[in-house]
Amino acid sequence: xxxxxxxxxxxxxxxxxxxxxxxxxxxxxxxxxxxxxLQAAGLKEIEVTSxxxxxxxPQMADNAQVLxxxxxxxGVRYSVLTPNMKGLEAALAAPRAEWPDEIVVFGAASEAxxxxxxxxxxxxxxxxxxxxxEAARAQGIAVRGAMSCTVGCPYEGEIAPEKVGxxxxxxxxxxxxxxxxxxxxxxxxxxxxxxxxEATQAHFDIAEISGHFHDTYGQALSNTLAALGMGVxxxxxxxxxxxxxxxxxxxxxxxxxxxxxxxxxxxxxDTGIDLDALIDAGVYISQAxxxxxxxxxxxxxxxxxxx
Amino acid sequence: xxxxxxxxxxxxxxxxxxxxxxxxxxxxxxxxxxxxxLQAAGLKEIEVTSxxxxxxxPQMADNAQVLxxxxxxxGVRYSVLTPNMKGLEAALAAPRAEWPDEIVVFGAASEAxxxxxxxxxxxxxxxxxxxxxEAARAQGIAVRGAMSCTVGCPYEGEIAPEKVGxxxxxxxxxxxxxxxxxxxxxxxxxxxxxxxxEATQAHFDIAEISGHFHDTYGQALSNTLAALGMGVxxxxxxxxxxxxxxxxxxxxxxxxxxxxxxxxxxxxxDTGIDLDALIDAGVYISQAxxxxxxxxxxxxxxxxxxx
Numbered sequence: 001x002x003x004x005x006x007x008x009x010x011x012x013x014x015x016x017x018x019x020x021x022x023x024x025x026x027x028x029x030x031x032x033x034x035x036x037x038l039q040a041a042g043l044k045e046i047e048v049t050s051x052x053x054x055x056x057x058p059q060m061a062d063n064a065q066v067l068x069x070x071x072x073x074x075g076v077r078y079s080v081l082t083p084n085m086k087g088l089e090a091a092l093a094a095p096r097a098e099w100p101d102e103i104v105v106f107g108a109a110s111e112a113x114x115x116x117x118x119x120x121x122x123x124x125x126x127x128x129x130x131x132x133x134e135a136a137r138a139q140g141i142a143v144r145g146a147m148s149c150t151v152g153c154p155y156e157g158e159i160a161p162e163k164v165g166x167x168x169x170x171x172x173x174x175x176x177x178x179x180x181x182x183x184x185x186x187x188x189x190x191x192x193x194x195x196x197x198e199a200t201q202a203h204f205d206i207a208e209i210s211g212h213f214h215d216t217y218g219q220a221l222s223n224t225l226a227a228l229g230m231g232v233x234x235x236x237x238x239x240x241x242x243x244x245x246x247x248x249x250x251x252x253x254x255x256x257x258x259x260x261x262x263x264x265x266x267x268x269x270d271t272g273i274d275l276d277a278l279i280d281a282g283v284y285i286s287q288a289x290x291x292x293x294x295x296x297x298x299x300x301x302x303x304x305x306x307x
Numbered sequence: 308x309x310x311x312x313x314x315x316x317x318x319x320x321x322x323x324x325x326x327x328x329x330x331x332x333x334x335x336x337x338x339x340x341x342x343x344x345l346q347a348a349g350l351k352e353i354e355v356t357s358x359x360x361x362x363x364x365p366q367m368a369d370n371a372q373v374l375x376x377x378x379x380x381x382g383v384r385y386s387v388l389t390p391n392m393k394g395l396e397a398a399l400a401a402p403r404a405e406w407p408d409e410i411v412v413f414g415a416a417s418e419a420x421x422x423x424x425x426x427x428x429x430x431x432x433x434x435x436x437x438x439x440x441e442a443a444r445a446q447g448i449a450v451r452g453a454m455s456c457t458v459g460c461p462y463e464g465e466i467a468p469e470k471v472g473x474x475x476x477x478x479x480x481x482x483x484x485x486x487x488x489x490x491x492x493x494x495x496x497x498x499x500x501x502x503x504x505e506a507t508q509a510h511f512d513i514a515e516i517s518g519h520f521h522d523t524y525g526q527a528l529s530n531t532l533a534a535l536g537m538g539v540x541x542x543x544x545x546x547x548x549x550x551x552x553x554x555x556x557x558x559x560x561x562x563x564x565x566x567x568x569x570x571x572x573x574x575x576x577d578t579g580i581d582l583d584a585l586i587d588a589g590v591y592i593s594q595a596x597x598x599x600x601x602x603x604x605x606x607x608x609x610x611x612x613x614x
Contacts, residue, residue, distance in 0.1 A: 002309060002536065186607070189573025190532055215525075218566045218603035219573070222528040225497055229309065248610045252603055259525045266496025266526070296525035296559055300493070303555045 002229035007270040011045040011210060011236045012038050012257050014285070015066070016081060018242025020050060020059050021253060024289045028062040032069040034285045035078075038239060041277035043257075045077045047104065047236075051087035064090065068098050077101040079144065083118070088132050092139065102142040105129040107171065109163045109196075110153035113184075117148075122167060130174040137175055145176035146212070150196040151188035154247040158192075165199035178208035180236055183223065185247050186216025190226035197230055210234035213255050215294075216245050220255035221263050228269075235260060240282030241294030256295030258282055275301075309536035314577040318352040318517060318543045319345050319564050321592070322373070323388060325549025327357060327366050328560060331596045335369040339376040342385075344588035345546060349580040350564075352384045354411065354543075358394035371397065375405045384408040386451065390425070395439050399446065409449040412436040414478065416470045416503075417460035420491075424455075429474060437481040444482055452483035453519070457503040458495035461554040465499075472506035485515035487543055490530065492554050493523025497533035504537055517541035520562050522601075523552045527562035528570050535576075542567060547589030548601030563602030565589060582608075 015035055019026055031049070038046050048070065054061035067080060079102035082088040091100055107125050108114040114122045133143050149156075150164045164181070171179055181196050188196075193213070200209050211227040211234070213220035224235060238254035245253040258279055264271050279301055282293040293299070322342050326333055338356070345353050355377065361368035374387060386409035389395040399406055414432050415421040421429045440450050456463075457471045471488070478486055488503050495503075500520070507516050518534040518541070520527035531542060545561035552560040565586055571578050586608055589600040600606070 187573075189570055191574050215603065216607045217569055218522075218525075218528060218563075219570060221525060222532040222570060225529040225532055245607075248607055251607045251610050256525075262524055263496055263526060263529060266494075267498050296522065300523045300552075300555050300558045303558050 004228045004267060004269060005231060005233035008228075008233045008235060008264050009044060010257060010260060010271060010273065011047060011079075011234065012043045012239055013047040013212075013236050013254065014038070014238040014240065014242040014257070016047040016049050016060070018238040018254055020057055021243040021246050022059070022289055025059060026285070026288050028065040028069060030285070030288045031062070031066045034239075034281065035066070035070050037277070037281035037284060039073045039076050041281055042271070042273040044075060044272065045079065047079045047081070048100075050081035051091045052081060052083050064094070067091070067100065068094055079104055081106060082132055082136075084128060085132055085135065088135055099139075099141065102144055103132070103136045104144045104146055105132060105176065106146040106148065107167055108148045108153075109159050109167045110149040110156045112155035113149045113153045116155060122170070126170045126174055133175045143176050145171040145179040146182060147171070147179050147200070148182045148184040150181045151183045151192050152185055154185055161195040161199035164196045165202050168200045168203040172203040178210065178234075179204055180210045180212040182212035182236075183214055186214030186219065186245065186253070188213065188223050189219055190222055193223040194226050194230060197227060197232060206231045207233070210236055212236040214245065215241065215252045215255040215259075216248060218252075221259060224255070224260060224263060239278065240286045240298065242285065252294055256282070256293065256298065258293070258295040258297040262297040311535045311574060311576060312538060312540035315535075315540045315542060315571050316351060317564060317567060317578060317580065318354060318386075318541065319350045319546055320354040320519075320543050320561065321345070321545040321547065321549040321564070323354040323357050323367070325545040325561055327364055328550040328553050329366070329596055332366060333592070333595050335372040335376060337592070337595045338369070338373045341546075341588065341592045342373070342377050344584070344591060346380045346383050348584035348588055349578070351382060351579065352386065354386045354388070355407075357388035358398045359388060359390050371401070374398070374407065375401055386411055388413060389439055389443075391435060392439055392442065395442055406446075406448065409451055410439070410443045411451045411453055412439060412483065413453040413455065414474055415455045415460075416466050416474045417456040417463045419462035420456045420460045423462060429477070433477045433481060440482045450483050452478040452486040453489060454478070454486050454507070455489045455491040457488050458490045458499050459492055461492055468502040468506035471503045472509050475507045475510040479510040485517065485541075486511055487517045487519040489519035489543075490521055493521030493526065493552065493560070495520065495530050496526055497529055500530040501533050501537060504534060504539060513538045514540070517543055519543040521552065522548065522559045522562040522566075523555055525559075528566060531562070531567060531570060546585065547593045547605065549592065559601055563589070563600065563605065565600070565602040565604040569604040
């Protein structure tokens with residue numbers, strides 16, 4: 001049998017990746033409260049917002065208000081998306097104590113997705129990220145690279161592992177310190193996900209690779225298990241499954257943090273997360289959105305609580 | 308990395324285990340049509356009904372009508388539940404060509420569950436099954452033993468692997484030919500499921516063990532992957548996730564066959580099943596029940612079809 005890591009770090013991307021893809025707008029104060037509930041539940045990494053033009057992503061127009069509104073907790077890493085220099089400058093327009101700990105640049109392993117999503121080729125996106133990465137690192141800020149569509153693409157279909165390796169190499173080349181292997185449309189299955197991770201390992205250590213799986217086809221936890229079996233111990237997920245799937249309206253998107261934590265706890269893997277407090281955080285934000293949490297664990301445990 | 312079987316056989320338990328736990332009654336003709344759609348989609352084993360007192364399970368009162376109404380297809384194995392001699396006699400009260408290919412006796416690894424579900428201890432249930440197994444095998448009918456609550460029990464909580472081994476040994480002792488390792492309430496995670504299977508392997512070959520996982524906590528596919536990694540190549544699932552969870556009203560029960568098939572096809576494992584035809588069979592029975600299929604794969608693919 002495979003051997004698994006003894007501890008796992010979860011990066012909750014709900015406040016950014018999740019809420020960015022929810023239709024219902026949420027006030028900045030609710031986003032701040034969500035981040036604080038997540039850190040109270042034991043999350044040590046939280047993707048809080050995006051410094052991108054409100055013309056493109058109106059849901060994140062309150063980025064500065066959210067980033068600077070959080071009562072920070074020692075030992076927690078707060079990250080924000082900064083697609084360009086303007087975004088980075090905006091993220092740093094505050095006293096140093098309120099800077100993000102990490103910035104994220106968002107690329108794609110699919111040329112078609114890169115073109116449709118950020119209006120440029122993969123190579124051009126890297127050219128655009130390079131000065132952002134350099135400026136951030138010069139200020140002592142960590143840099144993570146999101147690699148989207150590493151298994152499948154809504155426009156190109158299946159993505160070859162070589163394309164993932166190509167993107168990972170470009171990311172490494174400009175100074176990105178760690179990367180997410182993301183199955184953006186949730187079509188991946190264990191062996192395909194393992195091949196995408198393998199291709200990434202040509203450029204990054206296993207500790208620098210995080211798994212980011214969507215549950216659109218219900219495969220996220222088996223993909224998580226497959227990645228764990230390779231030694232991956234960083235994973236991204238979204239409390240209450242925030243986010244949905246922009247490429248399949250009505251379908252499930254980001255895997256719910258609750259479901260990932262249940263899997264890990266059941267396997268005796270330390271996450272440092274209080275599942276009950278996490279479920280409550282998911283209920284809190286779901287109520288603000290006027291819907292149920294998209295998490296089977298949340299549902300089953302709440303039914304049990306109601307007894 | 309683990310090595311996986313090259314082919315998997317799925318036993319669809321939707322017409323029996325699924326419909327038995329659905330509130331909305333379904334006419335016998337619809338059940339027959341469901342079985343026929345499943346075999347047309349490539350299913351080679353189908354659990355079609357239960358010969359149990361209609362006083363206890365009114366949903367299965369039409370058992371003979373369903374069993375004898377099916378236009379059988381060569382190479383397909385039709386199984387029925389027969390909890391006692393009366394049930395077996397009723398199942399065989401027809402010309403030989405209309406007999407079931409296999410009967411199923413339903414036990415539990417939890418004493419409390421055995422008491423609450425079938426009103427006797429585990430040892431007493433085995434005594435009750437023994438003559439049924441003997442009579443069936445004397446007629447050349449195969450016998451499968453369902454082992455429920457092999458990971459967790461709604462009354463006892465976690466179930467030790469030793470209890471699973473104990474039940475498996477008793478089943479073997481009375482001539483049961485193969486067994487299901489069932490996570491009846493869906494609380495299992497990969498390592499726990501693997502320990503239940505290991506305990507069963509003390510008495511049965513891997514080819515005689517099937518995995519039966521519920522998706523109440525969203526863990527069924529990761530448990531399936533864990534079992535595949537041990538060489539298990541028989542799995543039970545329910546088209547459209549028929550059945551729900553009787554121990555957590557409103558929660559998910561049997562894992563959807565669609566979701567299992569997607570996982571296996573994505574891993575290059577042969578199932579012989581046409582996923583599109585299977586999805587249509589799930590839509591057919593869900594419409595009869597007045598609800599949506601409980602399958603993320605079905606939902607994502609139908610959204611894609613609608614384009």
